Structure formats: structure tokens, C-alpha cells
Amino acid sequence: MPFSRLYLHIPWCLNKCGYCAFFSAPGTPSQRAETVRLSLREMELAARRYTAAGPLASVYLGGGTPSLLTPEQVSRLLNRSRDLWGYQTACEITLEANPGTVTPPSLAAFRQAGVNRLSLGIQTLDDRLLQALGRIHNGAQARNAYAAARAAGFTSISLDLICGLPGQSHSDWLLLLHEVIALAPEHLSVYSLTIEAGTPFYRRYPPGSKALPDDDQTAAMLEEADHLLTGAGYGHYEIANFALPGHHSRHNCGYWQRDGYLGVGPGAHSLLLQGWGRRCSNPADHRQWADLIGSGRLAQVAEPPLTAAEALSEQLFLGLRMADGVTPESCLQQFGPALWAPHGESIVELIATGLLERCGDRVALTRRGMLLANQVFLKFL
Numbered sequence: 001m002p003f004s005r006l007y008l009h010i011p012w013c014l015n016k017c018g019y020c021a022f023f024s025a026p027g028t029p030s031q032r033a034e035t036v037r038l039s040l041r042e043m044e045l046a047a048r049r050y051t052a053a054g055p056l057a058s059v060y061l062g063g064g065t066p067s068l069l070t071p072e073q074v075s076r077l078l079n080r081s082r083d084l085w086g087y088q089t090a091c092e093i094t095l096e097a098n099p100g101t102v103t104p105p106s107l108a109a110f111r112q113a114g115v116n117r118l119s120l121g122i123q124t125l126d127d128r129l130l131q132a133l134g135r136i137h138n139g140a141q142a143r144n145a146y147a148a149a150r151a152a153g154f155t156s157i158s159l160d161l162i163c164g165l166p167g168q169s170h171s172d173w174l175l176l177l178h179e180v181i182a183l184a185p186e187h188l189s190v191y192s193l194t195i196e197a198g199t200p201f202y203r204r205y206p207p208g209s210k211a212l213p214d215d216d217q218t219a220a221m222l223e224e225a226d227h228l229l230t231g232a233g234y235g236h237y238e239i240a241n242f243a244l245p246g247h248h249s250r251h252n253c254g255y256w257q258r259d260g261y262l263g264v265g266p267g268a269h270s271l272l273l274q275g276w277g278r279r280c281s282n283p284a285d286h287r288q289w290a291d292l293i294g295s296g297r298l299a300q301v302a303e304p305p306l307t308a309a310e311a312l313s314e315q316l317f318l319g320l321r322m323a324d325g326v327t328p329e330s331c332l333q334q335f336g337p338a339l340w341a342p343h344g345e346s347i348v349e350l351i352a353t354g355l356l357e358r359c360g361d362r363v364a365l366t367r368r369g370m371l372l373a374n375q376v377f378l379k380f381l
């Protein structure tokens with residue numbers, strides 16, 4: 001089956017945050033309506049091309065700010081996806097929401113439309129830091145959005161947090177972690193701020209800027225998050241993700257396990273499981289994407305099919321992101337000794353340096369390996 005997961009990219013926001021390098025831009029209600037209309041069309045075109053896909057295990061509306069869509073628009077997208085591919089039992093349906101764009105009635109209507117998991121991009125609860133990030137919401141709106149989501153019946157809520165912010169001290173971070181733990185969301189994604197070239201933050205905070213916590217301070221914040229969140233009962237199940245038992249993001253786990261997924265919308269990526277897999281991407285240009293879909297053609301630009309060696313590399317560096325890690329024996333069986341041999345040697349070396357560890361028949365990152373994961377992944381590229 002080419003895919004069992006669906007990602008819908010809604011690229012529109014109210015304004016552009018200074019640190020953001022995602023494919024997103026300020027958009028109007030009519031631009032959002034056009035994206036929805038064409039996403040519906042794109043799903044139909046994909047269903048015609050990939051007849052053996054589905055039923056869907058998860059649907060993820062990301063962006064951008066998909067919570068700017070009306071609940072009726074979300075409902076149309078979900079209904080169409082269910083009509084075309086069907087949903088597996090307990091299909092996980094996530095909506096990314098910006099706390100500055102939701103109200104108690106809109107959250108209740110999103111729940112009613114079939115969304116069963118909410119990912120709230122709070123980032124921090126400190127107004128001074130939110131302002132520095134250029135977010136449209138403040139701490140009170142984030143707290144209210146969380147309470148309204150609970151009142152609307154959401155029993156699976158994820159909060160995004162960012163550390164290493166300009167002017168953020170270790171005690172600011174501690175305060176945030178304690179408040180968030182008291183809120184008891186089912187899931188937390190914890191990132192450190194990355195300053196990407198081409199963003200306003202890159203000009204404001206060039207490499208080496210003293211206005212940001214340095215690497216050691218940021219690493220200490222991530223270690224604090226690991227310590228406090230695991231102590232509060234959250235499993236650190238992926239480098240940047242923590243969940244109460246049973247509440248890991250099934251959609252994102254699908255990415256790390258190399259499940260097939262279809263990306264719909266401008267800039268969306270897909271992994272289609274044909275042979276060893278084929279990665280495709282839609283143009284990261286709304287007009288170009290809209291023109292192609294409007295003329296009845298899929299907008300996917302396909303990369304060459306993956307070779308077995310490339311698929312094995314992906315399986316290792318994606319699988320190792322997760323605390324469960326990978327199973328060398330099953331990789332060996334699936335890909336054969338010749339392809340496996342160099343990776344087996346890298347694993348032995350990384351165990352010796354304390355970045356990987358063996359747990360039964362699995363190999364996974366150590367705590368230190370989680371902080372230095374990029375060094376580990378380089379070995380498998």
C-alpha cells in the first residue's frame with residue numbers, strides 16, 4: 001500500500017514570526033478558502049493515481065496555522081479524506097492550533113468536526129519571550145486556549161515548547177516546565193531555538209550572538225526538561241517528544257518508522273511505499289501548486305526511487321530518533337549482510353563511545369546520544 005497516513009499543509013498564518021523558516025506566509029480568508037478547495041481536488045487526484053492506498057491510520061493538519069480554517073472547512077477536508085480512503089479504527093486526527101486563533105466555540109466545533117488531538121503551539125507562557133519571538137498570542141491566551149480545549153472535550157493535547165530564546169534564563173525555563181507539568185497535557189514537544197539563515201532572527205542574532213543562551217545553557221535546559229518531564233511520568237519517546245503512556249504522536253511515529261504518507265498542499269512532502277520507497281514534494285510556491293492542481297494534475301515532483309541502501313540509511317537515522325531505537329537483526333534480514341555490514345560497524349563504534357546502547361535485541365540512543373543525535377545520524381548517511 002503506498003500510504004496510510006495523510007498530511008494536509010495549510011501554509012497561511014496571521015503574520016510571520018521572526019524565527020520561522022517553515023513554508024508559511026500571512027494569508028487572507030480567500031487564500032485559505034482557495035487552499036481548501038484545491039486540497040480537496042488534490043486528494044481526489046491522488047486517490048485516482050494511488051488506488052491501493054489507505055485506510056488511513058492518521059491525518060495531520062499542519063502549517064502554517066491550520067486553526068485559521070473554519071471548522072466547516074476542516075470538516076470538509078476530513079470528510080473527503082474519509083470518503084476516499086476510509087479510516088482505521090481510532091484514526092488519530094491532529095490539528096495544529098495557534099492559541100491566538102482559537103475560541104471556546106471554534107475548539108468545540110473542531111472537536112465536533114472529528115479532530116481528536118490538538119497540538120497547541122504555545123512555545124512559552126512568558127509574555128516578554130512571546131513578544132520577542134513575534135508570536136501573535138500572549139501567555140493568558142495560551143492558558144485560556146488550553147482550558148477551552150479541555151472544556152471542548154479534547155482528551156489528547158500536545159503543547160510545543162521552545163528553549164534557548166533571547167533573554168530566557170534557566171529559571172524562566174524551570175518556571176515554564178513546572179507550570180506546564182501542572183497543566184498535565186498528554187504530550188509535549190520540546191525544541192531548542194534554531195536560527196535559520198534567511199529569517200529576520202538570523203540578521204538580529206547572527207552566529208555567536210551574546211543575546212541568546214549559549215549551546216551549554218541550551219543543552220542544560222533540554223536536560224532539565226528531560227529530568228522534570230520523565231520525573232512527572234512522561235516517556236521521552238523521541239528526541240524532542242514526551243508523552244504520557246499511550247499518547248505518543250502516532251502520525252509522527254509513522255514518519256520515523258518509514259510508513260507511507262501522502263502530503264497534500266503547497267510544499268507538502270510524501271513518502272510513497274513502492275519498492276524501497278519514493279519521496280516526492282509539492283512546489284513550495286502556492287501559485288505554482290494551485291495552477292497545477294487547478295489544471296487537474298498532481299503537483300508532486302518525484303525524486304528517483306530509493307535504493308535498498310538509501311532505504312536502510314533512512315530506517316536507521318529515522319528509527320534511532322525514537323527511544324525504542326532499531327533492531328539490527330531485522331535490518332540484517334531485510335537488507336542482507338553486504339548492505340548491513342558498514343552500519344553494523346558504526347553501531348559497535350557508537351556503543352563504545354557511549355552515544356548508543358544495546359537494550360535486548362534493540363539499539364537506541366543513550367541520554368547523551370539524544371543531545372548529540374546529529375553526530376550519530378551522520379554515521380548512517
Ligand code: SF4
Nearest residue numbers: 013016017020024064
Ligand atoms: S505561527 Fe508557526 S508557521 Fe506561522 S509564522 Fe509563526 S512559527 Fe511560522
